Amino acid sequence: MSGAEKIDVTVTEIVAVNELVTRFKFERTDGGLLPTFSGGAHTVVEMKDGAITRMNPYSLMSDPMDQSAYTISVRRDDEGRGGSLFMHNNVSVGDKMVISYPVNLFSLDLRAKKQLFIAGGIGITPFLSQIKQMERLGGAWELHYACRNAALGSYVDELLSAHPYEAHVYYDDEKQAIALEELLNGQPVGTHVYVCGPKGMINWVRATTEKLGWPREAVHYEEFLAPQPGKPFEVKLAVSNKVIQVGEDESLLEAMERSGVDAPYLCRGGACGQCETRVIDYSGNFIHRDHWLEDDEHASGEKIMPCVSRFEGKTLVLDR
Amino acid sequence: MTIQFNEETFRDDYTFKNSDWAIQRFPFPFHEDSYMYSVNMEQHRGGPEGSIYEKRFDVDEHYVAEMRDRAMVLADDPLRCQSLPHMTLAGWDLLELIMVSKSEDYPDLFELHRDGDQWRWVNKPLGIDDTFTFLDETTLPYGPMEYITRQAQGDFCVLDQRDDNLWMDAGTVTTQADWSLDFDIGMNFFEWHAPVPLAHEKGIFVRALKFLLNIQQGSPARRLNWTMTVNPLLDTSPENYHKWGIQKTTITPDNIGQKQHLRVELQTFFRLPRSNALVFPIRCYLCNFDDMMTMPKWGRRLHRVIRDLPEELATYKGFIDNRPMMLDYLAKFDDGLPTSPGIWPDKDSEPPLQA
Incomplete structure (x- = not known):
């Protein structure tokens, strides 16, 4: 299982x-x-x-x-x-x-002198449990949370009333934006940054911290990808000796499971690496969407993450 | 089942002994007639009734004596128990895991009564009845990890998980096979395994780390490891090598069956819920050669394994000098008959030694 x-x-x-x-x-x-x-x-x-x-x-x-x-x-x-x-x-x-059972791919570094949380939209959710953990255990934290507008600002009222000093909210519609460089420059030594939100926000925080010389180990991010629909395709599974069809609205991993193949997985969002699968043969193009494989691995045509990635072409044979 | 706890020592006069029950459930670590490193992990979800795999934390006849020995080691050298400041939460996780497991698995020996954060812990074998506030260190006589590991057999390494690696950031280590927590504290998985021969070349550690990083809550894992120890010593630490290393020269053909022990570690791995740390209990079981030879299958197999073990491993495990004497002894228990697969003694199916 x-x-x-x-x-x-x-x-x-x-x-x-x-x-x-x-x-x-x-x-x-x-x-x-x-x-x-x-x-x-x-x-x-x-x-x-x-x-x-x-x-x-x-x-x-x-x-x-x-x-x-x-x-x-x-x-x-x-x-x-x-x-x-x-x-x-x-x-x-x-x-x-x-x-x-709970699985954590975005856990707090408990060595941090301070936790700095940066959230975009629905990316607020992991921080809600982390904030409760910090409140219970004691320790410095600060939240900077960007939403599209007040009507779509999930949990803004709760956060601002419970944590008026720690929580900061920004509305895109009101042209409010996180002053990221200033924010980062103002942090005490030993601060860890966590970002969860749209891809653009994650890239922005990662690039800015790198530019400012933050240690790589002090920057944490999580982005779950929902598998995207796409054109149906056919896959041959060499170990199981099956040929399966991946439908428009299902992922390659889901199609394998539907066919009775017990493929490994954990996060199902392209982040954890558990479902990494070796490609035996292919003729066509991969649509890689995961965060796990490196760019050269994506280009090599040797591996695919079936939880989020797809394929377009004539032949795909997997070692599964 | 109520356990009769032995009155015994693991030092000086070495009165340690295994009952017939303990010999039968000894975790003989070789599943075939040869040995090479492997990741050899399996799920830790019970096992045959009465076996050391059955409970989450095995308690046996040596429990009280082992805890007394640990207290003596810690009194002499407090650095055998260390916890970096960020690991306190993991210590509470471990305390909870052990208290819940033991009270559920051995209700006649241990009781845990919880009323919110007010906890009462009763340890009958050690005569402890303490009430404390969960997550409040000031209500316990030691930090949470030290408190509970003074009441649990085996060493405990509490590993922080970050940057796709594991870090030896806390532990209680008094029954170890020649490694030092004080030396390894703060190291990562590759750093503390650096001295192990052959396994790096085989890529064992890269695969093992990948496996361990993915151990999830509710899915603990286990494996066996082994070495050799002369005299039933729990504390074979580098700190005390000057005391025990010399004892390796005291075995003779006459006393080897009593003095030479196979030392087996039951290693388990549990994800800790609140801290996301990983706890790595290393439980040591000792059995002398004479006792092991009462199982015909183990006699045949141990001879073959020790005879064919690569020299690097016999050196690393510290018995290269004594190997010829061991083989002289063990050869008498190997009649060349085939052995059945697996680690269990199979007393009913393995024929007695053929003269």
Whole structure:
């Protein structure tokens, strides 16, 4: 069995946070306690969407020490393959679902003298649990959170009222922007920076910290990619001796699973490296979308991350 | 089952002994008639009833005596237990993991009563009954890691995970096979494994690290490792090499069966929830050659493994000088018959030694 351990849960609360974001609360179906976790961890939620089982990662935003329930926030993606739409449209209070044990690919460096959080949009969610962890354990932190506008600023009111000195909010519509260089230059030695948000924001923070000479180890980022739809393609799986079709709205990993192939995975968002698969033969073009492989590996045609990457062409043979 | 705890020592007069029960459940580490490094990891999810794999943290007849020996080592050398400042949360994680596991797995020996952050811990074998506040260090006599590892057999390395590496940032290490926490503290996975021969060339450590970084909550793993120790010494540390190293010269053909011990480490790995650190318990089991030879399969196999072991490994494991004497002894227990696969003694199916 691939992936982290599973937990049977029941949806006990659904709250529309704003026009795009909905919050879901999960409690153990057997009434027991959920595992504690570390701030920044995610869970993989399984969705039975007709014949397809989708498994999407969502950051846990509840208090890591609260074992009674987990909460996640899901942003609706009207252009996506339907995972977030399924959560928004098909999940009701009382539904039974399966989620994974917490996995953390974005954990706090507890050596830091101060934690500096930079969030964009729905990228706020891992910081919500990290802030609760920092508040519980003590320690300096600061949040700079950019949103499109006040109406779409998830959890802005809660953050500003609970943490008026630590939380700073910026609205794009009001031409407010994080003064990043100033912010970074003003930090005490030993500060660690964490960024979660759109790709452009992550690149901006990484490039700016590099330019300012920040140690690479002090800069942390997380970007989960949702698998994007694409043209259907055919894959031959050499080890399993199967030829499978990857549909328009499913990922290569999902298609393998649908065909009964137990492929390894963890984050399902192109970040963790677990599903890395060797390419035996191909004729066509890869559409690499992961953060795991290096550029030269992408160019080599020798590896693919089936959770987010696709293929267009005549032949693709994988070592799976 | 209630365990009868041995009155025994691991130093000076060496009264350590294994009961028949302990010999039968000894974790003989060789699954075939030869040995080479491998990552050899498996899930740590129970095992045959009564085996050392059954519980998350095995408690056996040596528990009370081992804890007494640890207290003596720590009294002589407090640096055997260290925790860098950022590892305190991981120490609480470990305390919780051990208390919950032991109270669930051995309810007749250990009790944990929790009311929010107010915890009461009862350890009957050691006569401890303490009440404290979880996550408040001032309510315990030691830091959380030291407190609980003074009550748990085996060494404990608590590894921080960052920058795609593991860091030896905390631990209690008093029963080690010739390595030093005080020397390794703060090192990363490749740094502290630098002295190991052959394994680097085989890429073992790169693969092992990748595996360990991906151990997740709820999915602990385990493996066995081994070496040789003369006399039933738990503390074979570099700090005390001047005391125990010389003892390797005291074995003779007459006493080797009693003095020479196979030292097996049950290594387990658990992801710690609040800190995202990894704890690496290393539990040491000792068995002398005479006791091991009561299992015909182990007698045949141990001879073949020791005979064919590459010289670098016999040197690294510290018994190259004594290997000829070991082989003289072991050859008498190898009649050339085939052995069954796997580590278990298979007493019912392995024939007795053929004269």
